Amino acid sequence: xxxxxxxxxxxxxxxxxxxxxxxxxxxxxxxxxxxxxxxxxxxxxxxxxxxxxxxxxxxxxxxxxxxxxxxxxxxxxxxxxxxxxxxxxxxxxxxxxxxxxxxxxxxxxxxxxxxxxxxxxxxxxxxxxxxxxxxxxxxxxxxxxxxxxxxxxxxxxxxxxxx
Amino acid sequence: xxxxxxxxxxxxxxxxxxxxxxxxxxxxxxxxxxxxxxxxxxxxxxxxxxxxxxxxxxxxxxxxxxxxxxxxxxxxxxxxxxxxxxxxxxxxxxxxxxxxxxxxxxxxxxxxxxxxxxxxxxxxxxxxxxxxxxxxxxxxxxxxxxxxxxxxxxxxxxxxxxxxxxxxxxxxxxxxxxxxxxxxxxxxxxxxxxxxxxxxxxxxxxxxxxxxxxxxxxxxxxxxxxxxxxxxxxxxxxxxxxxxxxxxxxxxxxxxxxxxxxxxxxxxxxxxxxxxxxxxxxxxxxxxxxxxxxxxxxxxxxxxxxxxxxxxxxxxxxxxxxxxxxxxxxxxxxxxxxxxxxxxxxxxxxxxxxxxxxxxxxxxxxxxxxxxxxxxxxxxxxxxxxxxxxxxxxxxxxxxxxxxxxxxxxxxxxxxxxxxxxxxxxxxxxxxxxxxxxxxxxxxxxxxxxxxxxxxxxxxxxxxxxxxxxxxxxxxxxxxxxxxxxxxxxxxxxxxxxxxx
Numbered sequence: 001x002x003x004x005x006x007x008x009x010x011x012x013x014x015x016x017x018x019x020x021x022x023x024x025x026x027x028x029x030x031x032x033x034x035x036x037x038x039x040x041x042x043x044x045x046x047x048x049x050x051x052x053x054x055x056x057x058x059x060x061x062x063x064x065x066x067x068x069x070x071x072x073x074x075x076x077x078x079x080x081x082x083x084x085x086x087x088x089x090x091x092x093x094x095x096x097x098x099x100x101x102x103x104x105x106x107x108x109x110x111x112x113x114x115x116x117x118x119x120x121x122x123x124x125x126x127x128x129x130x131x132x133x134x135x136x137x138x139x140x141x142x143x144x145x146x147x148x149x150x151x152x153x154x155x156x157x158x159x160x161x162x163x
Numbered sequence: 164x165x166x167x168x169x170x171x172x173x174x175x176x177x178x179x180x181x182x183x184x185x186x187x188x189x190x191x192x193x194x195x196x197x198x199x200x201x202x203x204x205x206x207x208x209x210x211x212x213x214x215x216x217x218x219x220x221x222x223x224x225x226x227x228x229x230x231x232x233x234x235x236x237x238x239x240x241x242x243x244x245x246x247x248x249x250x251x252x253x254x255x256x257x258x259x260x261x262x263x264x265x266x267x268x269x270x271x272x273x274x275x276x277x278x279x280x281x282x283x284x285x286x287x288x289x290x291x292x293x294x295x296x297x298x299x300x301x302x303x304x305x306x307x308x309x310x311x312x313x314x315x316x317x318x319x320x321x322x323x324x325x326x327x328x329x330x331x332x333x334x335x336x337x338x339x340x341x342x343x344x345x346x347x348x349x350x351x352x353x354x355x356x357x358x359x360x361x362x363x364x365x366x367x368x369x370x371x372x373x374x375x376x377x378x379x380x381x382x383x384x385x386x387x388x389x390x391x392x393x394x395x396x397x398x399x400x401x402x403x404x405x406x407x408x409x410x411x412x413x414x415x416x417x418x419x420x421x422x423x424x425x426x427x428x429x430x431x432x433x434x435x436x437x438x439x440x441x442x443x444x445x446x447x448x449x450x451x452x453x454x455x456x457x458x459x460x461x462x463x464x465x466x467x468x469x470x471x472x473x474x475x476x477x478x479x480x481x482x483x484x485x486x487x488x489x490x491x492x493x494x495x496x497x498x499x500x501x502x503x504x505x506x507x508x509x510x511x512x513x514x515x516x517x518x519x520x521x522x523x524x525x526x527x528x529x530x531x532x533x534x535x536x537x538x539x540x541x542x543x544x545x546x547x548x549x550x551x552x553x554x555x556x557x558x559x560x561x562x563x564x565x566x567x568x569x570x571x572x573x574x575x576x577x578x579x580x581x582x583x584x585x586x587x588x589x590x591x592x593x594x595x596x597x598x599x600x601x602x603x604x605x606x607x608x609x610x611x612x613x614x615x616x617x618x619x620x621x622x623x624x625x626x627x628x629x630x631x632x633x634x635x636x637x638x639x640x641x642x643x644x645x646x647x648x649x650x651x652x653x654x655x656x657x658x659x660x661x662x663x664x
Contacts, residue, residue, distance in 0.1 A: 094246050097254050109257060116247075117261030125272050132247040137274050146278065150268050152312050 011038070012046045013061070019054035020046065027064040032104035051102045056095040059088075063108060081111040090116070090132070248276045252283075260284040260327070264316055265291070282321045286328035289313050309333060310343045317350050326354035333363045355382040362389035362414075380405045384432075387412040394418040402430040412437040421446035434476075438463075449474055457481075461506060471496055478502065478529075497527050504534040531592075532560040538567075549613060559592050559623075561614065565600035565607075567632055592623050599630035603643025608650045615654065626660040627651065 009025040011034070029035040037047060049057065063084055070076050088096070093112050100109040120128050129136060138146065247255075259267040259280060267281045291309055313331065329351035331344075344361070351359050383405045393401075393416055401411070402424065409432050413419070419441050424430075425448065433452065437459040438444065444463055448470040449455065455474050459481035469490055471477065481504035482490065491497045533555060535548070552558065596614055601607050615627060629647050631640045644663045655661055 091246065094250060097257075098250065101251070101254055109254075113254070113257040114261045116258045120259075120262060120270070121266065125269055128270070129273055133245045134248055134273050134277075135245055137276075138272075143272060146272050150271060152265075152308070 013057060014046045014048045015052055015054040015057040016048075016050050017054050019057070021057060021061055023061050023064060024068075027061075027068040030064050030068060030105055030107070032106075034103065049103070052099045053095070056092075056099045059092070059096060060099050060103065060105075060108070067107070077107075081107070085111060085115045088115075090119070248274065252280065255280050256283045256285065260286045263288045263290045264312075268316070282319055284320075285326060286330075287316070287320070287326060288328065288330045288332075289316075290330065290332040291334055306333070313347060314343065317347070324354060326351065326356040328358040328360075329354070329356040330358075330360040331362065332360070352378070352380060352383075357382050358385040359383060360385075360387040361391055362387070364390060378404065381407055383408055385410040387414075388416070389414040390416075392416050392418050395420060395422060398422060399429070402433065403428070405430070407432050409433060410435040412439075413441065414439040416441050417443055419444050421448075423448045423450075424452060425450040426452075437481075446470075448472075457502075459504070475499070480504070481506075481534075483507070491527070498529065500527055501529050502532040502534075503527065503530055505536070507537040527555045529557060530555040531557055533558060534562045534564075536564040536566065548610070552614070557592060560595045561593060562597040563599070565598075565632070567600065567602065567634060594623050595626040595628075596624070597626075597628040597630070599628075600632045601629055601643060601647065602632050602635060602639070603646040608646070611647075611651060612654065615651070624655075624659050626662075627655065628662045628664070630664050 010022050011025050011028050013021045013023060013028070013034075015021070025038060029038060034047065052060070063081075066080055066084060067077055070080055085093070093116055097109060097112040097116070100106075100112060119131065123131070128134065136143070250258075255277070259270050262270075264281075264284075264287055267284050270277045271279070271281055289309075289312075329347075331347060348359070348361070384407055386401065386405065386408060387410075393413065395418075398413070398419060402408070408430050411430070411433060412435075414437075419438075420443055422438075422444065423446075424436075429452075432454060434454055434456045436449075436455060436457070438447070439460065440462045441460075442462075442464050444460075444467050446468045447460065449458065450470065450472045452474050454476055456476050457479035458471070458474075458477060459479075460469070461481060461483050463483060469482070471490060474496075477496065477499055478501040480490070480496070480500055480502070483506040491500075491503075533552070535551075548563070552561070593614075598607075598611060598614070611629070615624060629651070631643045631647075635643065647663050651663075652661065
């Protein structure tokens with residue numbers, strides 16, 4: 001894409017806390033948001049990304065570079081994504097999924113969503129509430145009503161452990 | 164649903180005051196509203212340490228608006244902070260879409276924020292485990308109940324008209340469900356789902372698959388059917404009408420006799436085809452399919468015939484029984500393959516012929532990944548395997564699973580099956596080796612030594628995994644593991660990842 005010059009084009013991205021990052025255009029256009037800017041010719045100077053902070057953007061760029069270096073091999077890409085996300089805590093994942101959403105990077109968005117969902121798999125409601133600190137704002141009556149409505153879903157939960 | 168642009172900013176703008184108030188609420192909930200969330204395990208609730216944490220994270224998050232460098236401070240207080248509920252709707256939906264429908268629906272009880280999100284999921288995965296609640300309920304009742312659950316979910320599902328995936332995985336299947344399944348399929352079609360998996364476990368009746376076919380479908384890319392019966396005509400109609408189909412898998416169908424898949428008009432996009440446990444198939448012919456990349460057929464009757472011609476993209480093949488031999492030595496197939504999976508289980512009487520035939524193999528010049536599964540009743544056969552492996556000069560990954568014929572497992576004969584150790588002539592690229600079904604006898608040790616090349620000429624080797632046979636008792640397995648470790652560890656450079664399980 002846009003490689004008429006033959007030399008790899010570099011883009012400069014700016015996070016909302018004014019950190020600047022250089023990234024190869026070929027990697028950055030994994031983001032549809034950025035790709036559209038490039039295609040519209042708006043990518044000449046610095047591209048401001050108002051919804052992404054520096055720390056998250058650094059991570060996202062690491063991912064962009066890593067995944068775009070892998071040729072079309074879904075298995076290898078998947079294992080790269082797994083490895084990339086394996087050591088991220090929930091706080092980081094949440095920032096990253098927001099950034100992926102804003103940047104319109106469906107592959108990262110899918111991978112992070114799946115990673116967060118993994119934590120909730122086969123867990124009881126009580127466990128998930130505690131894990132994420134979710135406040136139960138139902139009144140006992142309301143909660144009983146919701147529970148009754150979806151009674152069948154609470155019969156199959158098997159584990160309630162912390163792991 | 165929130166649009167993308169709103170999504171990013173929302174979390175940081177969420178005001179801290181309501182959150183402060185619910186933190187207090189949450190703490191009191193720990194005492195008063197225990198029955199749902201923490202019944203039986205009050206110790207884990209630990210509301211005392213949670214409270215200050217939550218306060219702290221709230222204030223940190225508030226600063227976060229002005230100064231993102233504080234971000235790191237948040238990492239240790241994740242558990243007390245309800246960051247997840249502040250994510251925009253479409254992200255939460257994207258997250259719960261990864262869960263099974265049962266799990267996604269149960270998130271509605273987390274809090275009001277989550278109440279209706281499950282109606283918008285983009286994947287519907289109705290996977291039910293058979294373990295749950297079939298005690299005391301007849302299978303018929305069980306099926307009816309699950310069918311009701313699926314129907315109710317479909318009734319209330321909103322999700323903007325599109326589905327990314329539709330999966331039904333039933334632990335049982337019976338005639339009663341046939342009519343209902345039609346509705347599910349219609350639903351998935353109407354939502355233009357590109358992935359549809361319908362799996363059931365046969366209990367006395369296969370469902371005829373005829374009714375759903377006549378329509379043309381330009382969305383479906385991945386179709387997998389298990390215990391759903393289709394005949395040749397329907398099979399062909401699927402290939403004809405589902406014009407973007409890339410992956411097609413059929414398992415446990417009893418009406419297929421012979422399949423002739425030829426020509427570019429049929430399934431022009433088809434890349435992956437798998438047929439398993441279709442015991443009625445006598446003949447499969449795949450000709451002039453330029454895009455097909457992988458083909459698998461397992462657990463078929465012993466005498467079925469397979470013809471592969473002009474399939475230039477085919478690089479992955481999975482086959483069972485003696486069918487493998489003529490196919491690999493025929494035409495250009497042997498030259499194309501990058502990955503091969505061979506299974507000769509259930510073929511005891513002919514194992515000998517099979518092995519001898521291998522010796523006449525031409526070389527599989529491109530083969531990088533070989534998976535081999537076979538029934539064993541003498542070490543002599545292991546010896547024959549070597550010649551097969553010799554025929555693969557580019558091999559990078561090798562997995563062999565031995566399945567011991569029960570009667571022979573006890574005869575732990577330590578016969579020397581390789582009289583003169585063979586110097587390895589083949590692939591120096593071999594990176595990963597996995598041998599499973601081992602019993603720790605000397606035959607295996609020598610075979611293993613041959614495979615890993617005595618550690619001298621295996622600079623490329625990265626990983627050696629050995630699994631002991633599950634058919635042995637615990638004591639024998641322990642002894643086998645000790646023997647394997649003792650034998651192989653000194654032979655391997657430290658760089659090799661060596662695991663014995």
